[in-house]
Amino acid sequence: xxxxxxxxxxxxxxxxxxxxxxxxLKPLVLEGRQPGGQLSTTTMVENFPGFADGIDGPQLIMxxxxxAERFGARFSYSEVTGFEPAGNHIRxxxxxxxxxxxxxxxxxxxxxxxxxxxxxxxxxGHGLTSCATCDGAFYRNVPVCVIGGGDSxxxxxxxLTRFASKVYLIHRRDKLRASKIMADRVLAHEKIExxxxxxxxxxxxxxxxxxxxxxxRNIESHEERELEVACVFVxxxxxxxxxxxxxxxxxxxxxxxxxxxxAESKHPGVFIAGDVADRVYKQAITAAGSGCAxxxxxxxxxxxxxxx
Ligand code: NAP
Numbered sequence: 001x002x003x004x005x006x007x008x009x010x011x012x013x014x015x016x017x018x019x020x021x022x023x024x025l026k027p028l029v030l031e032g033r034q035p036g037g038q039l040s041t042t043t044m045v046e047n048f049p050g051f052a053d054g055i056d057g058p059q060l061i062m063x064x065x066x067x068a069e070r071f072g073a074r075f076s077y078s079e080v081t082g083f084e085p086a087g088n089h090i091r092x093x094x095x096x097x098x099x100x101x102x103x104x105x106x107x108x109x110x111x112x113x114x115x116x117x118x119x120x121x122x123x124x125g126h127g128l129t130s131c132a133t134c135d136g137a138f139y140r141n142v143p144v145c146v147i148g149g150g151d152s153x154x155x156x157x158x159x160l161t162r163f164a165s166k167v168y169l170i171h172r173r174d175k176l177r178a179s180k181i182m183a184d185r186v187l188a189h190e191k192i193e194x195x196x197x198x199x200x201x202x203x204x205x206x207x208x209x210x211x212x213x214x215x216x217r218n219i220e221s222h223e224e225r226e227l228e229v230a231c232v233f234v235x236x237x238x239x240x241x242x243x244x245x246x247x248x249x250x251x252x253x254x255x256x257x258x259x260x261x262x263a264e265s266k267h268p269g270v271f272i273a274g275d276v277a278d279r280v281y282k283q284a285i286t287a288a289g290s291g292c293a294x295x296x297x298x299x300x301x302x303x304x305x306x307x308x
Contacts, residue, residue, distance in 0.1 A: 002028050002101040004298050005092060006073075007080050008241075010037020011284045012274025013107035014064035015291030016298075020105070021071035023299045028101075029068070029075045030094050036061040037109045038238070038275070039284060041131040043159050048284050057133075060284070080108070083244050085267050103269045103298040106245065106257065107291060110238035110275040110282075115147070115200060123203055127211020127231045132156035139231045141165045145214065147200055148235035149173060154182035156235050161191040168227060169194045172219060195227075203232065240276045254279065263294035271298050 004020045006013050009031040020027040034040065042057035051060075069075070082093025090104045112130035114120055120128065129135040132146075136159055144164040146157045149171035160167045169186060174196045176183040186192050195216065202215035204226065213228045240256045242249075250258040250266050257277040259265065265272050273294035274287035 001089065002099060003302060004028070004103045004105060004295075005030060005090075005099060005101040006105045006107060007092070008032055008037065008107035008109050008274065008276070009035050009061075009065070009075070010107065010109045010274060010287065011039055011061070011064070012109070012276075012287040012291035012294075013037070013105070014061065014068055015288040016105045016107055016271075016273055016295040017068035017073040017291075018064065018071060019292050019295030020298060021068055021073040023295065024072070025299065025302065027068075027073050027105075027295075028099075029073055030080055030092075031075055031077050032079045032108065032241075034109070034111075035077065036065075041133050043133055043155060045284060080244055083248055085248065085270065088269070090267075090269060103271065103302055105263075105271045105273060105291075105294045105298055106249075106265075106276055107273040107287075107294070108241040108244075108276050110240045112234065113237050113239055114234055115236070117200065117203055119203055119205065122209065123205060123211055123232075126205070126209055127229075128203065128234070129231065130234045132159045132233050132235075135231065136160050136163050136233075139164055142230035143168065143228060144231040144233065145170050145195075145200075145227065145229045146233045146235055147171075148237070149176045149178065150235065150237065151178045151182050152237070153235035154178035154186045156233050157186055157192050158182075158189065160233065161189055164191070167192045168229065170198050170200060170214075170216065171196060172199050173197065200232070238275065238282075240279075242276060252279070263290055263297050269298075269301055271295075271301075 003025045004027040006029045039057040044054045046054040078094035084091040140163045143166040145168040200214045204213040206212040242255045263271045271294040273290040
């Protein structure tokens with residue numbers, strides 16, 4: 001029987017691991033399909049307090065991982081495929097093995113959203129991706145496009161200007177949702193061309209199955225046209241990774257886990273942190289803060305103390 005299992009190893013899960021480890025609970029962190037979470041696929045993080053010159057996302061995550069390990073957190077790459085609350089403990093299936101724990105911290109984060117167009121699955125890795133930091137360098141001196149109008153799209157577009165000959169930013173509205181500082185940078189960049197009020201209706205692969213172009217439709221004029229691009233970077237937000245908990249823990253209609261007070265779920269011993277429950281802020285620092293709260297609440301629960 002474990003004392004605390006933490007599902008997820010992004011900013012929320014690793015912060016929970018640091019706090020739980022320092023409370024001598026020897027947490028077991030199940031890192032899952034995307035170790036390090038969303039920060040592992042981002043570039044410079046400029047708004048995490050304490051790093052006046054910014055810090056590389058993967059570096060920030062590696063630092064948190066080392067910090068948690070230093071205090072005794074244990075890590076496993078396994079992914080949770082089953083969840084059964086059982087009386088005063090919780091059963092979790094991690095890969096093929098069932099584990100038991102007295103307390104559980106769910107910090108499973110959120111996964112990139114896709115457009116749902118024809119051939120989408122086949123084209124992933126062949127000129128279709130949701131990660132500029134992972135794949136941007138493969139597309140040098142060719143035109144690419146980013147879809148979306150939020151901070152992720154802005155950040156990806158700016159990053160891609162290092163490699164691509166041209167970056168089209170395709171957005172379904174006539175202004176960006178991104179924060180002002182990011183939006184201003186995008187709009188001032190000579191390599192970035194925004195294409196407003198426009199949606200992608202089709203991916204157009206070449207005869208080898210590699211992305212060659214996209215079909216665009218202007219949602220006001222309904223005009224259609226083809227745009228040649230070697231890669232499409234989809235940055236239209238994320239969905240919470242809660243499939244395994246669905247029907248067993250409370251969620252909102254979009255699948256975000258519901259939190260009663262700070263980090264507490266309705267089920268005793270189950271605590272929640274980070275983007276898996278956050279449809280509002282979704283920042284590294286808020287994820288870290290909720291990871292801290294979840295670990296403190298788990299510690300109190302295990303000591304028989306009342307919650308906050
Ligand atoms: P987001 O803010 O939810 O933006 C998603 C964008 O994609 C929106 O512009 C949305 O259009 C568009 N979109 C959604 N579904 C679409 C579809 N089916 N077809 C076409 N476009 C679609 O997501 P995000 O950019 O990933 O950011 C998530 C959170 O992380 C935000 O709170 C953001 O501030 C934060 N973040 C911060 C940083 C940073 O501070 N460095 C970096 C990245 C992300 P509409 O505008 O029409 O809704």
